[in-house]
Amino acid sequence: xxxxxxxxxxxxxxxxxxxxxxxxxxxxxxxxxxxxxxxxxxxxxxxxxxxxxxxxxxxxxxxxxxxxxxxxxxxxxxxxxxxxxxxxxxxxxxxxxxxxxxxxxxxxxxxxxxxxxxxxxxxxxxxxxxxxxxxxxxxxxxxxxxxxxxxxxxxxxxxxxxxxxxxxxxxxxxxxxxxxxxxxxxxxxxxxxxxxxxxxxxxxxxxxxxxxxxxxxxxxxxxxxxxxxxxxxxxxxxxxxxxxxxxxxxxxxxxxxxxxxxxxxxxxxxxxxxxxxxxxxxxxxxxxxxxxxxxxxxxxxxxxxxxxxxxxxxxxxxxxxxxxxxxxxxxxxxxxxxxxxxxxxxxxxxxxxxxxxxxxxxxxxxxxxxxxx
Amino acid sequence: xxxxxxxxxxxxxxxxxxxxxxxxxxxxxxxxxxxxxxxxxxxxxxxxxxxxxxxxxxxxxxxxxxxxxxxxxxxxxxxxxxxxxxxxxxxxxxxxxxxxxxxxxxxxxxxxxxxxxxxxxxxxxxxxxxxxxxxxxxxxxxxxxxxxxxxxxxxxxxxxxxxxxxxxxxxxxxxxxxxxxxxxxxxxxxxxxxxxxxxxxxxxxxxxxxxxxxxxxxxxxxxxxxxxxxxxxxxxxxxxxxxxxxxxxxxxxxxxxxxxxxxxxxxxxxxxxxxxxxxxxxxxxxxxxxxxxxxxxxxxxx
Numbered sequence: 106x107x108x109x110x111x112x113x114x115x116x117x118x119x120x121x122x123x124x125x126x127x128x129x130x131x132x133x134x135x136x137x138x139x140x141x142x143x144x145x146x147x148x149x150x151x152x153x154x155x156x157x158x159x160x161x162x163x164x165x166x167x168x169x170x171x172x173x174x175x176x177x178x179x180x181x182x183x184x185x186x187x188x189x190x191x192x193x194x195x196x197x198x199x200x201x202x203x204x205x206x207x208x209x210x211x212x213x214x215x216x217x218x219x220x221x222x223x224x225x226x227x228x229x230x231x232x233x234x235x236x237x238x239x240x241x242x243x244x245x246x247x248x249x250x251x252x253x254x255x256x257x258x259x260x261x262x263x264x265x266x267x268x269x270x271x272x273x274x275x276x277x278x279x280x281x282x283x284x285x286x287x288x289x290x291x292x293x294x295x296x297x298x299x300x301x302x303x304x305x306x307x308x309x310x311x312x313x314x315x316x317x318x319x320x321x322x323x324x325x326x327x328x329x330x331x332x333x334x335x336x337x338x339x340x341x342x343x344x345x346x347x348x349x350x351x352x353x354x355x356x357x358x359x360x361x362x363x364x365x366x367x368x369x370x371x372x373x374x375x376x377x378x379x380x381x382x383x384x385x386x387x388x389x390x391x392x393x394x395x396x397x398x399x400x401x402x403x404x405x406x407x408x409x410x411x412x413x414x415x416x417x418x419x420x421x422x423x424x425x426x427x428x429x430x431x432x433x434x435x436x437x438x439x440x441x442x443x444x445x446x447x448x449x450x451x452x453x454x455x456x457x458x459x460x461x462x463x464x465x466x467x468x469x470x471x472x473x474x475x476x477x478x
Numbered sequence: 479x480x481x482x483x484x485x486x487x488x489x490x491x492x493x494x495x496x497x498x499x500x501x502x503x504x505x506x507x508x509x510x511x512x513x514x515x516x517x518x519x520x521x522x523x524x525x526x527x528x529x530x531x532x533x534x535x536x537x538x539x540x541x542x543x544x545x546x547x548x549x550x551x552x553x554x555x556x557x558x559x560x561x562x563x564x565x566x567x568x569x570x571x572x573x574x575x576x577x578x579x580x581x582x583x584x585x586x587x588x589x590x591x592x593x594x595x596x597x598x599x600x601x602x603x604x605x606x607x608x609x610x611x612x613x614x615x616x617x618x619x620x621x622x623x624x625x626x627x628x629x630x631x632x633x634x635x636x637x638x639x640x641x642x643x644x645x646x647x648x649x650x651x652x653x654x655x656x657x658x659x660x661x662x663x664x665x666x667x668x669x670x671x672x673x674x675x676x677x678x679x680x681x682x683x684x685x686x687x688x689x690x691x692x693x694x695x696x697x698x699x700x701x702x703x704x705x706x707x708x709x710x711x712x713x714x715x716x717x718x719x720x721x722x723x724x725x726x727x728x729x730x731x732x733x734x735x736x737x738x739x740x741x742x743x744x745x746x747x748x749x750x751x752x753x754x755x756x757x758x759x760x761x762x763x764x765x766x767x768x769x770x771x772x773x774x775x776x777x778x779x780x
């Protein structure tokens with residue numbers, strides 16, 4: 106994809122034919138509050154027009170990172186450049202960027218129209234032109250034009266969301282930042298707005314940088330995902346890369362429900378399960394050739410019930426304990442020793458027997474991801 | 479309404495044989511307050527209103543009805559309107575000055591002073607523990623000829639202090655000084671109601687300081703500011719100590735006229751008529767301001 110994190114390129118922003126010039130570039134950006142480092146040395150190139158999502162648990166520093174990009178915090182160390190221009194100390198009102206707040210930060214004393222027109226009023230644009238543009242944006246965000254004079258606090262959650270977006274677009278920024286604006290909405294509306302946001306991204310061609318704690322949300326919308334943990338960017342890649350080649354155990358567990366089986370190298374040089382000592386067949390990535398302990402990550406959909414040990418590369422004896430319906434799929438909880446494994450099957454291929462019966466759970470080495478333990 | 483529905487059946491079952499009138503639970507709980515308000519507020523108020531319509535220089539309250547007292551006030555040969563004008567003018571100037579003085583402090587308490595805010599607030603509250611008269615006499619000693627200011631300047635070999643005592647200016651100073659906390663705290667509350675996010679968002683959308691202040695901070699803090707203005711206006715319109723102590727009677731306030739009518743001249747009906755008129759002016763203003771306020775937002779119901 107050519108979008109990977111390129112550290113070497115950071116000191117010279119040379120326009121090359123193949124590589125598009127990054128719109129925003131972070132070089133060794135660090136932010137400390139007292140002794141606490143909220144963001145630890147981040148290098149990242151943000152490509153013009155991409156939809157990048159930074160995802161991480163709460164307290165991972167993603168909001169601080171975003172506030173630095175928006176100009177509400179200055180980095181303690183490192184440089185942030187916008188199209189090659191250093192913007193570390195440029196205040197938020199002088200940057201061609203706009204942040205959609207988690208709280209949306211709509212002005213409660215203004216109408217929908219006045220909210221949308223605010224950035225235009227700042228730019229001293231004539232009232233008639235402002236109104237024209239506001240109505241245009243209302244149409245673009247699928248809000249009725251009659252909302253122009255409506256009290257913004259009387260709008261529903263989804264409508265407020267669209268008003269906040271319209272206001273951000275009215276500013277006509279080069280880069281839009283989103284600080285979990287969908288987190289307060291119910292599931293169904295969230296799904297609708299996620300797709301609308303992606304459509305808007307395509308329609309406007311602007312650079313979107315979105316932060317969320319939900320990788321599911323990130324997967325739906327993003328061109329690229331950056332996973333943050335404790336102030337560091339652990340992995341940056343396409344949703345496909347993050348899903349199928351997680352950089353470490355944290356990322357793999359963050360991506361969703363996974364089975365993690367720890368394996369250790371026996372004295373004979375064979376990989377065996379850390380618990381129980383059964384031999385495990387695995388494909389070791391080249392980076393881990395010297396490791397003596399690894400984590401084998403198997404997604405529930407890659408585990409299956411087998412009738413004899415040879416039917417899969419690996420097999421473990423367990424007891425089927427419970428089942429959960431996921432709509433088109435069914436998940437089974439299997440107890441293997443002290444561990445619990447999750448097996449996910451499509452509805453038609455479900456387990457035919459009763460619960461609490463012994464089963465053999467198996468997977469193929471190629472379906473497992475091996476990461477540092 | 480819900481109370482009525484809930485209370486009614488219970489009273490019925492408890493006192494089945496001796497049927498009494500069912501008093502709603504809400505009314506029963508409120509009765510001490512109602513009683514207190516009737517005796518302590520409504521009754522004296524009605525008495526004052528009744529006195530305003532009694533024969534001048536008499537105590538014929540509730541037995542006579544005349545508009546003579548009001549005729550006296552509006553008589554052009556009478557100069558009592560001057561006192562009204564002074565009181566309202568002083569109250570107006572006090573409110574304007576207080577708004578200007580208190581806004582930066584309120585802003586500081588919210589945004590700048592940080593952990594010192596608590597201590598600074600306490601310092602502003604502290605003078606309230608000392609009687610207003612004592613504090614005003616303190617200022618008299620400060621400004622008086624050969625007093626703290628004048629004496630210190632002379633000792634330093636400079637020209638003496640300005641002769642400000644017993645002027646309208648010093649009265650205004652006294653009022654601003656005394657009523658500062660009553661403006662400051664509602665205003666601080668008002669500014670505290672401006673969410674940080676909105677200011678950040680406005681700046682992010684390109685707004686400069688002045689624009690943010692005019693478009694976001696001021697309108698959102700307005701309920702608190704208006705309450706402070708109303709409170710200080712009402713207090714300042716009824717102020718008398720500043721004019722008496724610092725002003726040395728150079729200006730006669732309306733409250734002073736009312737006091738004289740009730741004491742030296744023993745003309746309770748005239749005093750009452752003046753008081754009623756002052757009440758009408760101030761409550762009219764208060765109602766006007768209250769109608770502009772969104773109390774729900776101030777009390778955090780929205």
